[in-house]
Amino acid sequence: MNNVKIVPSTLNGEITIPPSKSMSHRAIICASFSEGISEIHNIALSDDIIATLDAMKSIGVEILDIQQDTSTGTNKVIVRGTRNFEVKNEIIDCKESGSTIRFLIPIVTLTNDKITVTGRGRLVERPLDTYYNIFDKQQLKYTNNNGKLPLTLEGKIQSGIFEIEGDVSSQFITGLLFTLPVLDEDSKIIITTELESKGYVDLTIDILQKFGIEIINNNYREFIIKGNQTYKSRDYKVEGDYSQAAFWIVAGTLVGGIKCKDLDISSLQGDKAVIDIVREMGGNISEYEDGIEVKASKTKGVVIDASQCPDIIPVLSVLASLSEGTTKIINGKRLRIKESDRLTSTATELNKLGADIEELEDGLIIKGKDKLKGGVTVDSWNDHRIAMALGIASIKCEESIVITNSNSVTKSYPNFWDDFKKLGGNIDEWSMGK
Missing domain, CATH: 3.65.10.10 (Enolpyruvate transferase domain)
Known part of the structure; x- marks a missing residue:
């Protein structure tokens, strides 16, 4: 202590x-989806960012190098992404990072294999009902500990229409926005209540665009996502x-x-x-x-x-x-x-x-x-x-x-x-x- x-x-x-923790998570994930090599500049290796890096490695993303910039104390992370995630570690520890686990859950279903996500501290109890409702509707197999972590998933999320409450957490929307563009068919996210934390959704849509993914935002009431899109690798600097x-x-x-x-x-x-x-x-x-x-x-x-x-x-x-x-x-x-x-x-x-x-x-x-x-x-x-x-x-x-x-x-x-x-x-x- x-x-x-x-x-x-x-x-x-x-x-x-x-550097922005929110943007660092997003940049690492976008680079992970991109075939080829991306360099993400100005990364601070906080506990939450390490959780996201480790999570992406667990589904087959290569973190080729982490280089420290001695003049700033921050890091350059070099990522070789993939279009085909595969389970390298059946248990992913998201530590105490709410962003990591909520961004990750729909992404790991792309492996179409059995995988467990867990966490520590209050993260174990933080609500994931938005995803459970989607899994129930799509009949994906999952188990949890009376609604708490660990969560074990098996099966692949499908494209379609997703109704999401806007006053729970924008992180669920971001997790879907990362995942749905690479599915074969088009999808739509409908926001059923007033969307809170709009700025975080704006960040997601902006960085997705920088990595080659287009999202149509209809006044924060619905988001239209074309399927079969391709992430493009690039160099990216995270802002303060x-x-x-x-x-x-x-x-x-x-x-x-x-x-x-x-x-x-x-x-x-x-x-x-x-x-x-x-x-x-x-x-x-x-x-x-x-x-x-x-x-x-x-x-x-x-x-x-x-x-x-x-x-x-x-x-x-x-x-x-x-x-x-x-x-x-x-x-x-x-x-x-x-x-x-x-x-x-x-x-x-x-x-x-x-x-x-x-x-x-x-x-x-x-x-x-x-x-x-x-x-x-x-x-x-x-x-x-x-x-x-x-x-x-x-x-x-x-x-x-x-x-x-x-x-x-x-x-x-x-x-x-x-x-x-x-x-x-x-x-x-x-x-x-x-």
Whole structure:
């Protein structure tokens, strides 16, 4: 169990934002479908990305090399894809990566062989009913542990019409969008309720197009997928991750003077909404060709709709806790089925630091304060975004804090604590063993 003790200090300087985890998953999978060799540049080997790389190797994709760029600390992944997946490992461990398992499940059926997917932590319990309903309709053989992982599949998904609820997870839609174009016949995905996290679907459609696959999007109500399409190998560079930049954007707003480099200002990432939300709260953010600069600002409470950007809610709750007036987080029910129940974990841990947060069924009511007290031990709930949000909260505490399970950041941002220190953070790390 790793822990950090943080003494409150001002953060300032420049930080290179790590590559987008969402886009890294997608690029690796598209390259895996492409005959020939693709080079994927600017990859961070977080736990989730390693899970996807290992998963693709398990169905016959060759990861020819992983080369580190010493100037950036990121990696180039060289992939030889295939049109004909085959089972190389009958059990695929998706670790704690929700993206990996939800993207992977329809893909592994293309092997038309028996295969088991499993995971760890809360991933074991995260819902997969959308896929179970499809399997029941198509009479695919599958078994699970009372609806939980491990899931054993046998048989190949068929083209056709797929009715998907839009307020569960866009990851199911993405998994189908990867898989359906290579089937012989045309398919259609019909969204039966308002689609949440549209930005993630936009990312999928955009990267599919870059790898030669066309998807017709009819106003997010239905997606038309022609069959018998072919992925084309290519070189691809992953852009910086707005969901990770959000932590430094909030830190800069609270204490000032942080420049976030390697961000695409024209990005389709849904979490780019952090810029508009922080500006609405009063934040001073300037845009440059390769990123943004954030200056200290007096902020006020607003209403934040979590439906399109759930991953940035924990750190926005930190900013709300230190903003004048009241902030309301609405439409946040899906936050309950993340790595932790993020409505509960966010409210519980920030309240320990002295925040004033009321938890609702699908949101939070946050009454802002000038400072947080600190002087306590808080826990990450083994959730990377909670750990990082608490780290940012520490800079506005009156006393030092201890965060337990702080190494949960390796799930998405392995160098987070190093970057925190580079910007001036005062951290002591230690391990208490198992």
